[in-house]
Amino acid sequence: MAIVISGVNNNDKITATDGTIDLLSSANLTGILTAPAFNASGNITAGHINVGNSIQFGNAGVATATTFVGNLTGNVNATSNLLLQIGGSEKFRVASSGQLGIGGANYGTSGQVLTSGGSGSAATWSTVSGVTINNNADNRVITGSGTANTLNGESSLTYDGSKLFIGNTSFSNLNTSADDLVIGTESSGVNAGLSIITHSGNIGHLLFGDQDGGTRGGFRYQHSVDNLQGYSGGSAPFNLKSNALGLHENYPIANSITIRGANTDDTPLLILKRHTDGAQSDGEIIGKIQFMSNENNVDSGNHQPRAEIHGVTVNTSGAAKLDFYTVPNSTTTPIKRMTLNQEGQLTVPSQIGFHAGGTNTYNRTSSFVPEFDSEYFDIGGGYNHTNYRFTAPIAGRYFLYFQYLTYPNADPAYKTFLFRKNGSSSGLYDQGFYRGKEGMQGNQTSQQVSTYIQLAANDYIEPYVEMSGGTFYNYMGSGHAHFWGFLVH
Secondary structure, three states: OOEEOOOOOHHOEEOOOOOOOOOOOOOOOOOOOOOOOOOOOOOOOOOOOOOOOOOOOOOOOOOOOOOOOOOOOOOOOOOOOOOEEEOOEEEEEOOOOEEEEEOOOOOOOOOEEEEOOOOOOOEEEEEEEOEEEEEOOOOOOEEEEOOOOEEEEEEEEOOOOEEEEEEHHHHHHHHHHHHEEEOOOOOOOOOOOOOOOOOOOOOOOHHHHEOOOOOEEEEEEEEOOOEEEEOOOOEEEEEEEOOOEEOOOOOOOOOOOEEEHHHHOOOOHHHHHHOOOOOOOOOEEEEEEEOHHHHHHHHOOOOOOOOHHHHHHHOOOOOOOEEEEOOOOOOOEEEEEEEEOOOOEEEEEOOOOEEEEEEOEEEEEOOOOOOOOEEEEEEEOOOOOOOOEEOOOEEEEEEEEEEEEEEEOOOOOOEEEEEEEEEEEEOOOOOEEEEEOOOOOOOOOEEEEHHHHHEEEOOOEEEEEEOOOOOOOEEEOOOOEEEEEEOOO
């Protein structure tokens, strides 16, 4: 090995061209020491050691440096506080008990959190603002209040883990099959409801489905045609418009209830079914249809024009009849006007009809109106027993008849029985004719005539006898004379 000493004064150098310089005891070196590798078993003290691109320490040792550049791996340990400084100014510290300090021993206060100051600003300790819940109570749903850090516990919006209440929560006797969502209130004067709002060109739905996710039924409102539909099984049998109801009818006629068969061959059927099971008592009403005017209270003291049809039990075997009622003018009590019994027989107690008789016996030599001056009955008030006329209360077709006992007192004698309408016999062809002669007093004859005639309301009919010659004796009393008629239809 060669040792070369070169240089002058402070630039002196000892270099080895090959091998290692071994220091037997100690060596004090000044200046710059450069070596490809450096091993030391003791301490190295120097004002400056330039180690190039890396520092490597063994399992133990202490490194003190004013600057550090590069990657640091492994543990960083401190015997007291661990400080992080910038430009000699402490910015962050970890104290021995784990406290975090900002800019020194600034550990904040209990409950504070570290808050970012945003770009260009230092982090700070901040106190978390508390949240106030007004009207807080168990099960109340919490909502905003419009005020910072303040919430509301809604007394009318509660959830107990299984049921959501909107409104008053003091409901009792709720249906357990329909209590998952309850909307309502028990407060007087407060209404409740559920609103579904959609665009005027769209449809609002309330649907019912099953476990398979399919829709089985529900309601939908078509805004474009203002039609509420109720449907089930994929069809819409119920359609309600503003002035009409249709069953299997999408567009029912205004002011009507329309029932159409669901299928091609189905016959529509309207059933009024009484709730009571078993046989009903005789005379018990089992169904009722009522027609009335636009007045609210049918039992008020004012006149309530209406008509009614009652299905009435006839006997305990189940037979039934139909009774038809109307309310007369200026009254409120319905009166039975017609009955269709269980055998199909129709009775009309108020049907227009009359029966009149006579009391006088007299001779006549000229044409006259027979004096039917007594009444057996008069339904409808059409007969006048002072002028012997029947006036039609309503328009219709009437059957009329009159007869009395007669015989001639002179020869020849002719008599024609007929009806006059409004004082005229013109156009009336229902006539009876009788001819008698003197000496036929013992041949008393009951003469009669009948007619079936169309009458307008207030038309009147009177019996009439035309005479031609002779004298006739007329028996009107003792049940010999009859004038009667009735409305056919």
